[in-house]
Amino acid sequence: MTDSTTTLLPHWDLAGIYPALDSPEFEQAISGLSAKIDALDKYLGAKRIRRHGGDAGSAGEGKLAEKVEGYLTRMNEILLLYKTVEAFIFGFVSTDSFNTLAKRRLSELELLGVRVETQEMRFKGWLGEAVGPAGRLNGPLGQSSVAGEHAFYLRETVEQSRYLMSEAEEALAAEMVVSGGAAFGKLQGTITSQVSVPFEEDGETKDLPVSALQNIVHYHPDEAVRRRAFEAEIKAWESVREPLAACLNGVKGDLNILDRRRGRADSLHAALDQARIDRPTLETMLGVMRESFPMFRKYFQAKARRLGKERMAWWDLFAPVGAAERKFTYEEAREFLLAQFAHFSDRLAQLARRAFDGRWIDAEPRKGKRGGAFCMEVPGLEESRILANFDGSLDQLFTLAHELGHAFHNECQVGLSVLNRRTPMTLAETASIFNESLMTEAALKAAGGPAQELSILENFLQSASQIIVDIYSRFLFEKEVFEGRAKAELSADDFCEIMTRCQRETYGDGLDENRLHAYMWAWKPHYYSPAISYYNFPYAFGLLFGLGLYAEFQRRGPAFIADYESLLRSTGMGTASELAGRFGIDLRQPDFWRGSMKVIEGRLDRYLEI
Numbered sequence: 220m221t222d223s224t225t226t227l228l229p230h231w232d233l234a235g236i237y238p239a240l241d242s243p244e245f246e247q248a249i250s251g252l253s254a255k256i257d258a259l260d261k262y263l264g265a266k267r268i269r270r271h272g273g274d275a276g277s278a279g280e281g282k283l284a285e286k287v288e289g290y291l292t293r294m295n296e297i298l299l300l301y302k303t304v305e306a307f308i309f310g311f312v313s314t315d316s317f318n319t320l321a322k323r324r325l326s327e328l329e330l331l332g333v334r335v336e337t338q339e340m341r342f343k344g345w346l347g348e349a350v351g352p353a354g355r356l357n358g359p360l361g362q363s364s365v366a367g368e369h370a371f372y373l374r375e376t377v378e379q380s381r382y383l384m385s386e387a388e389e390a391l392a393a394e395m396v397v398s399g400g401a402a403f404g405k406l407q408g409t410i411t412s413q414v415s416v417p418f419e420e421d422g423e424t425k426d427l428p429v430s431a432l433q434n435i436v437h438y439h440p441d442e443a444v445r446r447r448a449f450e451a452e453i454k455a456w457e458s459v460r461e462p463l464a465a466c467l468n469g470v471k472g473d474l475n476i477l478d479r480r481r482g483r484a485d486s487l488h489a490a491l492d493q494a495r496i497d498r499p500t501l502e503t504m505l506g507v508m509r510e511s512f513p514m515f516r517k518y519f520q521a522k523a524r525r526l527g528k529e530r531m532a533w534w535d536l537f538a539p540v541g542a543a544e545r546k547f548t549y550e551e552a553r554e555f556l557l558a559q560f561a562h563f564s565d566r567l568a569q570l571a572r573r574a575f576d577g578r579w580i581d582a583e584p585r586k587g588k589r590g591g592a593f594c595m596e597v598p599g600l601e602e603s604r605i606l607a608n609f610d611g612s613l614d615q616l617f618t619l620a621h622e623l624g625h626a627f628h629n630e631c632q633v634g635l636s637v638l639n640r641r642t643p644m645t646l647a648e649t650a651s652i653f654n655e656s657l658m659t660e661a662a663l664k665a666a667g668g669p670a671q672e673l674s675i676l677e678n679f680l681q682s683a684s685q686i687i688v689d690i691y692s693r694f695l696f697e698k699e700v701f702e703g704r705a706k707a708e709l710s711a712d713d714f715c716e717i718m719t720r721c722q723r724e725t726y727g728d729g730l731d732e733n734r735l736h737a738y739m740w741a742w743k744p745h746y747y748s749p750a751i752s753y754y755n756f757p758y759a760f761g762l763l764f765g766l767g768l769y770a771e772f773q774r775r776g777p778a779f780i781a782d783y784e785s786l787l788r789s790t791g792m793g794t795a796s797e798l799a800g801r802f803g804i805d806l807r808q809p810d811f812w813r814g815s816m817k818v819i820e821g822r823l824d825r826y827l828e829i
Contacts, residue, residue: 240308570630571623
């Protein structure tokens with residue numbers, strides 16, 4: 220890329236994990252992982268750890284504690300190596316979808332993953348029987364320090380054992396997902412990452428990856444260019460809509476069948492358990508989100524006026540307003556982030572410096588690389604890797620801050636077992652949203668006048684509106700797709716109709732109802748995950764929870780930091796309600812959520828004043 224803000228953008232360093240996909244060190248890791256899985260299979264067989272194992276309900280507490288400890292120790296070792304290998308492979312797959320060796324390695328790893336999942340299901344079924352209705356869980360916890368350290372994991376395992384098919388059926392389901400839901404998800408990722416579009420700008424036609432085209436749709440100052448880019452993007456999705464519709468039908472169809480066979484109440488049931496929240500909490504939060512729509516529509520309408528329009532179209536949602544938005548070089552973004560993090564916490568600043576200096580970040584948009592951004596943990600090294608598509612915009616600076624928040628969350632969990640790091644999505648966004656709050660306040664304080672202040676507030680409100688208004692439309696869309704797919708396959712036209720109808724319901728008169736994005740379902744990878752459904756409402760939870768914690772930081776000052784880091788360390792060892800309770804927060808009460816909305820409303824009021 221030739222723009223001065225994006226030249227020489229770094230690719231992440233994966234050689235620090237293993238030298239190469241075909242190196243002896245990597246081969247040794249794979250063979251070592253396979254050996255550990257074999258050893259756990261033998262252990263489970265020797266100890267008769269399986270449902271209907273013969274002594275599940277009659278084993279003495281000492282014997283039960285010994286079995287639990289043996290399993291926990293072995294499974295943690297497996298997961299530590301598995302997730303390290305997985306991060307290494309996915310580092311190639313996510314940045315180069317043309318890399319056939321990486322895709323083959325991922326397929327090989329997935330087969331080992333099936334065995335690990337089967338082992339976990341086997342232990343879950345056995346433990347549920349072993350504990351039984353008498354609740355003998357406290358016995359083994361008292362007999363083993365390892366079991367005691369994993370008290371929450373064991374409690375959750377027993378609770379979720381109620382939603383298991385037979386052991387044979389669960390083993391079959393784990394095997395079939397590789398060629399079913401996971402295969403559909405990989406196909407969606409491959410298709411969308413390889414879509415490229417010829418696009419003319421400044422008299423020159425370039426073949427752009429769709430992620431680069433979307434940056435033009437979002438941020439180009441000229442509406443005519445944004446509109447042309449949007450229309451080109453829609454045509455691109457139209458060219459691949461049929462295979463993507465087949466992928467989405469496949470994923471949601473598989474999940475509907477499994478949810479029914481496992482005794483789940485509906486498609487939302489498992490997602491709530493994974494999020495570690497209950498239905499009343501979700502309903503309370505969604506209710507407050509609905510209450511906020513008129514507020515956000517005021518923002519959309521105000522932005523339309525700034526753009527000289529009566530109603531915004533989809534391609535105006537991220538458009539810059541007022542003075543031209545400042546562009547950052549990658550080095551400028553780095554220095555700004557490090558300086559602001561240091562004002563909050565030396566530990567956060569040091570972590571961010573390690574990420575930049577250690578080349579944890581892959582920043583360059585390019586063909587074959589996935590769009591968006593994410594952070595993945597490399598537990599074997601106690602490091603992270605961050606994928607971004609940096610274009611020099613303020614939004615991308617905030618994206619880096621967001622992903623570095625995830626990396627800081629990982630840093631706070633250093634030394635914990637992998638099983639105790641399993642954080643639900645609702646809490647996984649805590650540090651990332653908190654980081655964004657730090658950046659917003661810092662940027663507002665440093666603003667050199669109303670024009671810059673307006674640009675910063677615009678960036679914040681863009682993000683908040685996406686997480687509250689657009690996320691709600693995606694939640695409605697996914698819920699309706701699950702319900703419709705239970706009756707019949709849905710066509711690409713069906714998906715487009717549902718998508719735009721849900722957008723109309725949430726955006727209302729804030730947008731031109733004839734200028735929406737019917738193909739949001741096509742490119743968002745979240746819909747295609749066989750592991751996590753409703754990859755949407757946790758983001759709203761994360762925003763509002765993070766804003767609430769930031770308000771607590773403003774109230775308490777530096778004394779807040781130790782409790783905050785302790786919370787991040789504990790997110791794999793408690794429900795959202797239990798952890799929120801540390802700060803006196805009741806998630807079932809609307810007052811907490813409304814308090815966070817008040818933060819957004821205050822910034823909107825200032826936006827309207829300028």
